[in-house]
Every structure is written in structure tokens, then in C-alpha cells.
Amino acid sequence: MKNAILKLIISTVLIIIFSYFLHIRVDNFVAAITTAVILSLLNTFIKPILVLLTIPVTFFTLGLFLLVINTIMVLLTDYFVDGFSVPSFITAFLFSIFLSIGQSISNKIFVD
Template sequence: MKNLLIKLLISTILIIVISHFLGIRVDDFASAIVTAVVLSLLNTFLKPILVMLTIPVTFFTLGLFLLIINTIMVLATDYFVDGFSVPSFFTAFLFSIILSISQSVLNKIFVD
């Protein structure tokens, strides 16, 4: 449970920090928490379904289509969360890449 809360806090802080650099609107800290929760739920339940449905495309693009699936998850989060707004597909694409790399590094450092 402790690790889950640490991961949620890391994601929330990263969403706030990255949004300032990319021009993504996050209204307040509560919106960032909701965004982190919704994004993690979408990645848990919807992303595996999308990955399974797009195996042939992912195979032919040598895995690069997974970046598009991550971008779709960010855009879906934009749709579900009122205090989170992404201006364009390209911004969501950059956001998903930076967020994934940052989460990976910080989770290796702070989570057991």
C-alpha cells in the first residue's frame, strides 16, 4: 500500500512539473491527483486490450505503435478529467514519453 501511494505521489508531481513545460493545463493539485489515478486506471484496464488488438501493427512498426497507445491513454485521460487539458496530439505524445521515462527512473529510486 505504501508503494502504491509513493507511485501516486510521484505521478502527481511529475504531471504538474511536465505540464508547465509543455503547456498542458492542470487546474490544481487535486486535478493532478485525479489525473494520476485515472491515467493509472486506464493503463491498467484499457491499455492491455488496445495492445492485444493492435499486435499486428505493433509487430510491423517494431513496437513503436506502443507510443501511440500511450498517447491515446493521455488523450483519454484528458477526456475524463475536467481539470486536465492537452492542447494537441503532439503535446500528448511528448507528455506520454517524458512521463513514462520519468516515472521509470523515479520509481526505481524511491520504490522498494
């Protein structure tokens, strides 16, 4: 439970930081926490289904289509969270890459 809360805090801080640099609108800290929670839930429940359905495309693109699936998760989060707005697909694409890298590095430093 402690690790889950720490990961949520890390994700929230990274969402605030990367949204500033990529001009993504995050209204307040509560919206950032909500974004982190919704994104986590989507990645837990919806993303595996999308990955399974797109295995042929993922295979032919040598796994690069997984980046598109991550982008779709960010855009779905934009749809569900009122205080979080992503202006374009490219911005969501860059945000998903930066967030994934930032979470990976931060989790290795603070959680493990």
C-alpha cells in the same frame, strides 16, 4: 499499499512538472492527483486490450506503435478529467514519453 501511494505521489508531481513545460493545463493539485489516478486506471484496464488488438501494427512498427497507445491513454485522461487539458496529439505524445521516462527513473530511485 505504501508503494502504490508513493507511485501515485510521484506520478502527480511529474504530471505537474511536465504539464508546466509542455503547456498542458492542470488546474490544481486535486486535478493532478485525479489525472494520475485515471491514467493509472486506464493503463491497468484499457491499455492491455488496445495492445492486444493492435499486435499486428505493433509488430510491423517494431513496437513503436506502443507510443501511440500511450498517447491515446493521455488523451482519454484528458477526456475524463475536467481540470486536465492537452492541446494537441503531439503534446500528448511528448507528455506520455516524458512521463514514462520520469516514472521509470523515479520509481527506481524512490520505490525499489
